[in-house]
Amino acid sequence: MSYLKIQSLNLSVKNKILVRDLNLVISSHERWGLLGRNGAGKTTLLHSIIGIRNYNYGSIQINGKEVSNLTRSDIATRVGILFQQGLDTLPTTVFETVMLGRHPHVQSVLRDDPQDIEIALAALQDLNLNGLEERQVDTLSGGERQRLALAMLITQMPQFYLLDEPSNHLDVANQVQLLGHLQKRVSQQSASLLMATHDINLAARFCDNIVLLMKNGEYLSGRNEDILTEENLSRAYDCPVRSLRAEGFTLHYPY
Amino acid sequence: MLLVITGASILLSLLSGSVELNLLQLTSELFRPQDQLIHQVLWEIRIPRTLAAFTTGGLLALSGVIMQVLLRNPLADPYILGISGGSAVGALSAILLGLSGFWLNNAAFVGALFSVFLVFGIANKFGRWSVTRILLTGVIVSAGWGAVINILLTTSSNNNVQSMLFWLMGDLSQSVIGLTHGLLLLIGLLGGLYVSRSLNVLARGELVAMSLGVNIDALRLFLYFTASVFTATAVTVAGSVGFVGLVIPHMLRLLGARDHRILLPGSILLGGSFLVIADSIARTVIAPQQLPVGVITAIIGVPSFIIILRSTITK
Numbered sequence: 269m270s271y272l273k274i275q276s277l278n279l280s281v282k283n284k285i286l287v288r289d290l291n292l293v294i295s296s297h298e299r300w301g302l303l304g305r306n307g308a309g310k311t312t313l314l315h316s317i318i319g320i321r322n323y324n325y326g327s328i329q330i331n332g333k334e335v336s337n338l339t340r341s342d343i344a345t346r347v348g349i350l351f352q353q354g355l356d357t358l359p360t361t362v363f364e365t366v367m368l369g370r371h372p373h374v375q376s377v378l379r380d381d382p383q384d385i386e387i388a389l390a391a392l393q394d395l396n397l398n399g400l401e402e403r404q405v406d407t408l409s410g411g412e413r414q415r416l417a418l419a420m421l422i423t424q425m426p427q428f429y430l431l432d433e434p435s436n437h438l439d440v441a442n443q444v445q446l447l448g449h450l451q452k453r454v455s456q457q458s459a460s461l462l463m464a465t466h467d468i469n470l471a472a473r474f475c476d477n478i479v480l481l482m483k484n485g486e487y488l489s490g491r492n493e494d495i496l497t498e499e500n501l502s503r504a505y506d507c508p509v510r511s512l513r514a515e516g517f518t519l520h521y522p523y
Numbered sequence: 524m525l526l527v528i529t530g531a532s533i534l535l536s537l538l539s540g541s542v543e544l545n546l547l548q549l550t551s552e553l554f555r556p557q558d559q560l561i562h563q564v565l566w567e568i569r570i571p572r573t574l575a576a577f578t579t580g581g582l583l584a585l586s587g588v589i590m591q592v593l594l595r596n597p598l599a600d601p602y603i604l605g606i607s608g609g610s611a612v613g614a615l616s617a618i619l620l621g622l623s624g625f626w627l628n629n630a631a632f633v634g635a636l637f638s639v640f641l642v643f644g645i646a647n648k649f650g651r652w653s654v655t656r657i658l659l660t661g662v663i664v665s666a667g668w669g670a671v672i673n674i675l676l677t678t679s680s681n682n683n684v685q686s687m688l689f690w691l692m693g694d695l696s697q698s699v700i701g702l703t704h705g706l707l708l709l710i711g712l713l714g715g716l717y718v719s720r721s722l723n724v725l726a727r728g729e730l731v732a733m734s735l736g737v738n739i740d741a742l743r744l745f746l747y748f749t750a751s752v753f754t755a756t757a758v759t760v761a762g763s764v765g766f767v768g769l770v771i772p773h774m775l776r777l778l779g780a781r782d783h784r785i786l787l788p789g790s791i792l793l794g795g796s797f798l799v800i801a802d803s804i805a806r807t808v809i810a811p812q813q814l815p816v817g818v819i820t821a822i823i824g825v826p827s828f829i830i831i832l833r834s835t836i837t838k
Contacts (some may be wrong), residue, residue: 320733344736351730360781364723371724372736377717378784424735 270293270331270346270427271295272317277326278485279312286312288485290326292399294428294460299451301492302464305505311352311437314430317462319343330428344372348426349415352433352464362408363401365416366392369423389416389484391419394449410437420447422453431456431463435470443467447474468509468520496520507513526736531675532796533573537784562633574705574814575760576802577795580767581708584794585715588786589750592722593743594654595729595776600769601754604661607763608668608753609638615675616760628759629698635755638664652743693764693817695802700760711753712791718742719783726783729806740820766820767794772830777831 277290286309294300315321317328328335330346348369369391370384392398394416400408406515410417414437417469421429435443443513451474454461465471471478471492477497480488482504488495501509501520508523567821586601594603602608602640617627629674642664646657672691676684715722721742726733733739757764771794772786780786801819 318734320730339736340733340738341736344734349734351734359776360726364782368724368727368731368735371720374720377720497823 270458270460272428272462273327273329273332274317275327277316277318277323277328279309279323281309281312282423285485287487289483290487292479292489294462296427296458296460297455298460298477299475300460300462300479301475302462302479302481303466303468303471305506308481310481311432314349314432314462314464317428317430318347318349322433341372344424344426346422347424347428347430348424349430350421350432350434352436360405361401362392362403362405362416363388363396365405366419366423368395369420372424387425388419388423394422395419395446403442404459411439411442414438415442415446417515418450422450425457427457427459429459429461429463431465433465434463435465435467443470445472450474462463468496468501469517470519472518493518526792529577529700529792529796532799532803533577535800550570556646564618571700572695572698573799575700576799578700578704578708579695579698579757579761580765580771581791582704582711582753582800583764583768583798584771584790585708585711585787586750586757587794588772588783588790589715589722589753590768591772592726592783593746593750595657595726596658597773597792598769599658600764600765601664601750601757602765602768602780603658604642604751605638605664605668606635606754606759607750608665608672609641610635610758611763612668612671612675613637614690615679618683618687618690619675619679624697624699632755632759635758636751638668639751639755649814652740670790687724689815690762692804692815693762693820694815695746695761696806696813700758704756704760707753708754708791711749712788714745714749715787716784718745722783722787737832741803762815762817764798764817764820766817766824767798771797774828774831775810 272292272294274290274292277287278285278442279287283433286307290313302313304310312321316323317335319338319340319352322336330338330343334340335343367380367384370388374384375381389398389401392401395418397412397415397419400412405413414434418434420491421431423436431450433449434447447470450461461475463471463475476492477490478488478492480495480500482488483506488500488504496511496518498509498511501511503520505522509520510523512519514519584599587599590599590601590603593599610631611634613630613632614627617623617630617635622630622799641659642660645664646652646660676687679687713738721732721737722735724735725739725742729739754768772790775789775793780789796815798820801823802816804823805814805816805819808819
């Protein structure tokens with residue numbers, strides 16, 4: 269049973285406090301949405317969890333071990349992240365890129381394990397990128413690149429999927445399909461997921477829990493339907509937000 | 524394929540020179556030595572010089588690959604951080620003082636290492652590693668060395684200027700090569716292969732590399748100093764031979780070798796062969812006089828690079 273435990277965490281950028289006294293436990297099978305305004309600290313929080321950003325106060329533990337005490341490869345075998353800004357476009361092929369996801373797990377210095385190749389090809393298949401293996405990454409469309417980045421993350425097979433704006437560059441069909449796919453993975457692998465997004469409705473649809481970052485370092489966290497209320501959202505976004513129930517979905521929209 | 528090129532280039536180098544040899548003479552000399560003159564030419568001049576050219580070219584191309592990944596800049600070459608400038612100042616000062624051979628080489632090596640630590644020290648003094656800062660520092664320090672080089676050139680006697688210019692353009696005629704150089708190249712190859720997977724990841728950006736478990740601080744330090752030692756050694760052997768370190772890695776990438784597990788050994792082979800060929804031309808084209816090899820590397824490197832660039836774009 270894997271879990272991520274955040275205790276009394278303070279996050280600040282250049283002396284401006286973003287998040288104060290954050291407490292959060294993310295367990296297996298859970299899917300969390302991370303919402304808040306631009307600059308509220310969503311990306312900062314994700315980067316702190318994978319240990320590429322130092323936090324000055326508080327604790328982040330992965331399966332009971334403090335992140336700052338783990339080595340990079342320890343973290344990489346457990347936590348995977350989809351970055352907000354796309355992959356670099358140095359000349360490279362789709363297959364070479366997706367294989368990099370196996371990097372935390374590879375054993376041999378030079379030889380590619382057939383099993384790793386199989387995992388990488390399966391990930392491309394899952395994201396409908398099969399047939400593009402030899403294509404140059406810089407000839408792909410924005411949506412294909414985003415799917416490639418997701419394929420790389422899936423290839424990494426982490427216990428924790430951190431996603432920073434996963435719906436970037438994706439059309440609605442792809443958004444629903446890919447997040448549905450991730451949802452399936454998370455439950456099959458007993459993993460968990462934390463995704464930062466600006467799309468309230470996407471978070472409402474795919475996440476059962478929500479962290480909503482407010483102003484002045486405050487935050488709300490809990491069950492999806494308890495947090496995503498008109499009042500909370502309006503307060504968090506400084507903008508009136510209304511909710512509408514229709515055909516089993518709740519729709520949130522700026523008013 | 525690359526091995527064939529390497530073999531052919533070495534053969535060419537052994538056969539060409541002021542004393543022309545043919546294949547028959549070469550094989551008979553290697554297996555049944557008879558002719559005293561040929562024996563001397565081959566073992567005391569040709570073979571050491573060919574090895575010097577190969578080692579220098581290999582080290583420069585290897586260090587070029589590393590610098591381009593480390594600085595994540597396709598324009599990076601082994602000299603971008605001021606190593607050649609520092610060693611040039613060392614070497615030129617030695618020439619000015621009338622020193623040669625051993626002392627000249629030592630002065631060049633010390634100058635190079637001094638520059639390496641200077642750039643590293645300045646760039647790191649102001650906090651965290653940043654590619655922009657280290658690049659800027661390197662370029663500035665290079666410019667500083669450039670000024671010192673010009674002072675040395677303008678204030679020296681004509682005689683000295685001639686040998687200084689040869690040194691600056693890269694010249695293998697004075698090269699002394701030992702077992703240590705070959706050993707260094709071998710260590711470079713093995714060390715490079717060991718981190719080659721991490722290099723593949725680093726080429727995608729530092730954030731991606733960190734998230735995939737690469738200990739980036741240690742890797743950067745390793746790359747910075749190994750590339751520096753390779754470059755300093757190459758420069759000490761042959762002066763600042765340009766072009767090899769910049770263009771050979773790009774040629775291979777254009778030909779499809781983007782994976783560092785192939786790119787690193789490939790660069791050594793192609794860089795080495797390239798310099799061996801360039802040197803064969805340099806010492807035969809206006810024989811018995813010799814051209815600095817650095818001139819030839821650019822003259823044959825520019826068109827061949829453009830040809831490869833064109834043919835891969837139209838694909």
